[in-house]
Amino acid sequence: MKFKLTLTLLLTSCLSHSAMLNNNGTGEFHIIPLYSTSNNLYSTVTISQIPVDGWRGTAVKIHVKPSLNSEPILSYNVYLTPNDKWSFAVGSQTVGGVRKLIHSSFDNSCTPEFEAVAWENGETDRDISDLTFGYIEVIEMGQFEFNESNPDGVFPIVDYLGNFDCQDIDNAFQTDGVFDSDSTYTNHGLLPANNSLSVESSLINVPEGVQYTVPVTTFSNFFPDDEAFHTRPNSNLPTLNEAKPESLIWLDGMATNLTFENGIDAINALLLKSSLKTPFITFDGIAAATGISLTMPTWAFNENSSQGPSCDAQHTYTFKTRTIDREGKSNPDNSSTHALCGNTTLINLKTERSLFGEVNEQDISPSNNHEGIFAIEFTDVMTITGTDEATDKQYALSGLPVIGVTFNKATNANAAPGLLAQYGVSQAINGRMNISVIDTDKE
Known part of the structure; x- marks a missing residue:
């Protein structure tokens, strides 16, 4: 067993140049699969810079993307x-x-061309209810030498007293600055x-005193080697489209590099x-409720996607x-067919006790069953090759990302005064894709 584990670790190390899901939490591209701002919910995010190779800082891009449209409602840069x-929060008032809808932060890291943001009805091309939930991307665009020898003199952003001095970075994006360019990157x-980044996120219902951890999906070795992907603060780039065309997949119990x-x-392929x-519970005696989020971060890049602020049968995947x-x-009485729509779909399993309180969530309340397993089968799947x-063998991978x-x-209605009475838990939902061999011949 020890030999098998050691061999697996060695193989994974050798193949680590490919994009992979990293359960340790450090990586280059992070997806927070849900922010939600209705029903007294606030989404909080903390990004930590972890020095990896020398004393270097990190240029970070943050995209806040709504549920129905992949165009970010907010993109900005942070230099760590x-x-x-x-750390920042997204909520509503x-x-x-x-x-x-409000974005706020009390940190003083360098965020050029960025100010506190609030969106309200009438300020966008659609009602704000379409913006109140979605997902967030946190991206490591590149690293920089954190000292005076930096070739452009931009990144010594802490003065001799340890205070942030972001003026050089601000100037770099102004006319004739080193980042004043028509180039994409x-x-x-x-x-x-x-x-070099680690990301954590939570959903907090302040009045009820409930906090849910939001599991973050992290991709390591996401970008092609030897290239940075740094953009202006208001740019919608980089995106998932910049990933290298190879990933590390577990096939037959072994780490396999697929192109x-x-x-x-x-x-x-990784998603x-x-x-x-997933387990669910909706007992009335403890005012239990279950909500589910299903996020498709590659939605905009797949054929069956819609970029408009509405969903119809032509642009949805069914489940x-x-x-x-x-x-x-x-329970056959609880079988039904529904549709995924846009980037993020919310499902409520208790009609009168919605966790999210969003206008566009789907109500799928099971009848005559208040505890057990809620099963989802995707009926419109994609297949990729x-x-x-190592072997030139081809595999067909199918499912939905x-x-x-x-x-x-x-809720514990019988809790003594002063004791915690509200409980909230969350967990990632695991699943498997279908895999078949296309060509078993080794060339």
């Missing part, structure tokens, strides 16, 4: 010094009858990304699932659901 952190003084036609397929199963009780019996670099998270809440 070694061991620095950047109603002032004078007008609901506002402005990489002056930037080194390639090197898996794909493009980077999006490499990321799809594909043909079905999902079937059923419930399984505690004795393992499937990957080639084993979905990140699923379950949120459960319960």
Whole structure:
């Protein structure tokens, strides 16, 4: 067993130049699969810079993307010094009858051309209810030498007293600055990304005192080697489309490096699932409720996607659901067909007790079953082809590139005064893709 584990670690190390999901949490491209701002919810995010190769800082891009459209409602840059952190929250407020969606942070890391942001009805091309939930991307665009020898003199951003001095970075984006360019990427003084970021996120219901951890999907070795992908603060780039066209997939119990036609397929391969199963509980006696988020971060790059602020049958993937009780019996009365829509779909399993309270969530409340397993089967799947670099063997991978998270809440109505009475738990939903061999001949 020890030999097998050691061999696996060695093989993984040798193949580590490929994009891979990293359960350790450090990487180059991070997806927070849900932010939600209705029903008194606030989403919080903390980004930590982890020095990897010398005393270097990191240039970070943050995209906040709504549920129905892949165009970010906010994109900005943050420049983190070694061991620095950047924390922010996204929530909503109603002032004078007008609901506002708010981004806020009290950190002082360098964020050029960025100010506190609030969106409200009438300020966008659609009602704000389409913006109140979605997902967030945190991207390591590149690293920089954190000292005076930096070739452009931009990144010594802490003065001799340890205070942030961001003026040089601000100036770099002004006219005739080193980042004032018509080029897509402005990489002056930037080194390639090197898996130096760790990201954590939570959903908090402040009035009820409930906090849910949001599992973050992290890709290591995401970008092609020896290249930075640094853009202006208001740029919607980089995206998942910049991924290298190869990924590390577990096949027959072994780490296998597969190459794909493009980077999006490499990321799809890491996320594909043909079905999902997750525990649920909706007992009235403890005011229990279950909510599920299903996020497809590659939605905009797949053929069956819609970039508009609405969904219809022509631009959706369908899925079937059923419930399984505690004795393992499937309830046929709870079988139904539904549609995924846009980047993020929310499912509520208790009509009168929604965790999210979003206008566009789907109500799939099981009848005659208040605890068990909620099963999802994707009926419109995609199939992509990957080639084993070592053997030239081809594999067909099918499923949908979905990140699923379950949120459960319960209340102890008999708790003594002063004791915690609200409970919230969350967990990532695991699933498997379908894999078949296309060509078994070794060339």
